[in-house]
Amino acid sequence: MKDYSRAVVLENYETGPEIQECPILPPTGRTILVEVEAATVCGTDVHISEGTFDQLARLPLIMGHEGTGKVVELGSKEIYDSQGARISEGDRLVWSHNWCGRCYGCAIAKQPTLCENTMGYGWGPFEGVLNGTFSEYAHIVEDSRVLKVPNGIDPALASSATCALRTVMHAFGRMNPIRFSDTVVILGAGPVGLYAAAASMKAGAYQTILIGAPASRLEITSTWDLSSRIDIDSTDPEDRIDEVLQLTNGKGADVVIECAGPPAAFTEGLNMLRKGGQMMVVGQAHGEKVPVDTTALKVRQTTIHTSLSADISHYYDALKFLESFAETLQLDRIVASPRYTLANARDALDAMKNGSEMKPVITPKEKA
Ligand SMILES: [Zn+2]
Ligand SMILES: [Zn+2]
Secondary structure, three states, X not given: OOOEEEEEEEOOOOOOEEEEEEEOOOOOOOOEEEEEEEEEOOHHHHHHHHOXXXXXXXXXXXXOOOOEEEEEEEOOOOOEOXXXXXXXXXXXXXXXXXXXXXXXXXXXXXXXXXXXXXXOOOOOOOOOOOOXXXXXXXXXXXXXXXXXXXXXXXXXXXXXXXXXXHHHHHHXXXXXXXXXXXXXXXXXXXXXXXXXXXXXXXXXXXXXXXXXXXXXXXXXXXXXXXXXXXXXXXXXXXHHHHHHHHHOOOOOEEEEEEOOOOHHHHHHHHHHEEEEEEEEEOOOOOOOOOOOOHHHHHHOOOEEEEOOOOOHHHHHHHHHHHHHHOOOOOHHHHHOOOEEOHHHHHHHHHHHHHOOOOOOEEOOOOOO
């Protein structure tokens, strides 16, 4: 066991993330120490590193909130995962942010994603506990929920389940159930959009339409049973709305799931929705105000849902989803990026930012 963990630390926004050697504190109580096997990079990490979320992130911080790790040391108490399985050295785990279980969000609203006392991995502050996944080793602190990763699931794919896929599972849980007659439009062809398209198909939607770019991402779904893939690089919003209307006998989509991010996606989604349809907003992340015709919303009886992050039940659903469909849908294509080392973490963040990789994967054990 080493005394130090190499980790990507963000101390200030001017110099950006840099590798540091951080002392490894022995785990106590129900804390778990894991060796990180794979850490996937997220748009959120780019925003954190650039200071977009400087009101929420607490510096210095160890970057990375997505990951899979192998247990190397356990605190003194017996520790069980959220299925009730005892955790031992060598187990491969995924873990959620920690929720206190006592605040209004946790205990009364029963929405742990709104916990008022949470510590998010990758959000800091780094005060001795290795609370980020861009690190050789990471601590899983006491109030985090953990799950063993089923055998046979690739660590990078399991890592993507700890953000994109569990987010989709939560979003589906907050919508009205998909009906077998539903036409579902997915806006966005990043990892969240692709997983949402897969989930819509497997939930039994009559038609699933995926709208996004670039073509190489739409191509990942080439063997899937989607009704239509629309490339936003070669179409205008009006073309896309027309195509949805054509595919729905002029009615519009029953369900739109926004996984795209920009303000315009929200408006475009509303314009594709049938009267009485439901829209799920899961991608929006820009801080701008979007004008909405609230009278039309009422007259059309539109339902708008939103969903943030996920709790451990959705991680569980995500792992089960991978067990069921990773092979047949070739979901490993979502994490098919070259593997980055910690030393190349900046390149991985750049690749995420400029879109050259959809889901960069950092393997911290590999040396530069
Ligand atoms: Zn993420
Ligand atoms: Zn709480």
